[in-house]
Amino acid sequence: YAMLLSLIFLIVLVAAVVGFVFRHEIKTNFESNLNLALRDYNVTADRHSEAVDTIQRTLHCCGVQNYSDWERTEYFTQRGIPRSCCKSQDDCSEEDLKDPSKAKLKVFVDGCFFLVTSTMESKMSVVAGISFGIACFQLVGIILACCLSQYITNNQYEMV
Numbered sequence: 001y002a003m004l005l006s007l008i009f010l011i012v013l014v015a016a017v018v019g020f021v022f023r024h025e026i027k028t029n030f031e032s033n034l035n036l037a038l039r040d041y042n043v044t045a046d047r048h049s050e051a052v053d054t055i056q057r058t059l060h061c062c063g064v065q066n067y068s069d070w071e072r073t074e075y076f077t078q079r080g081i082p083r084s085c086c087k088s089q090d091d092c093s094e095e096d097l098k099d100p101s102k103a104k105l106k107v108f109v110d111g112c113f114f115l116v117t118s119t120m121e122s123k124m125s126v127v128a129g130i131s132f133g134i135a136c137f138q139l140v141g142i143i144l145a146c147c148l149s150q151y152i153t154n155n156q157y158e159m160v
Contacts, residue, residue, distance in 0.1 A: 002145035009138045016131060031113050034064050041075045041082065053084035059119070060087075061112040069111065071100055081107055 019026075037048040056062055062085035063069030070081045080097030083089065085107040096102045 002142050002149065005138050005142045005145065009135060009142065012131065012135065012138075016128075027117055030116070031064065034113060034116075035069075038064060038069060038073055041073060053082065055112050055116065056082070056084040056108070059112060059115045060108045061085075061110045061115045062108040063111050064113045065111040067103065067107050067109050067111075068100060 034052075037052050041049050041052055062081065067081060067085060070076045070085075075082070076098075080094060080099075081103050083092060083097070085103075086092035086097075087106060087108060092106050096106050
């Protein structure tokens with residue numbers, strides 16, 4: 001049991017170290033995937049388009065760096081900026097979304113990449129604290145399992 005707990009503890013420790021070491025690659029990868037999702041954004045209900053809409057609606061952001069990222073997409077030439085970028089759904093017409101100067105007043109101007117990464121970084125202290133607490137419990141479990149094993153081994157000849 002102690003060896004199993006030790007193995008799980010080491011796996012969690014390695015995962016935490018790898019996540020910390022490669023955090024910049026994770027950010028770069030997220031940014032490139034978000035750019036791809038914007039480029040391939042369409043009206044049909046595919047997973048990537050829904051994810052972009054959810055991020056933009058939830059975090060009140062638009063585009064990767066800012067709302068003007070949409071101007072370089074095929075979707076913008078057909079329909080303008082997506083409605084998920086609108087500050088108010090009632091006050092956001094398709095004509096406004098096709099004109100970048102009018103859209104600036106109607107949509108969220110901040111990009112989603114910065115907001116997503118800052119949100120993740122702000123929550124990392126909570127995740128790290130919970131992980132540290134779980135690791136402490138695992139270490140206590142490992143120590144107690146070793147003590148129990150030692151106690152059983154020492155007392156096996158005294159049983160009658």
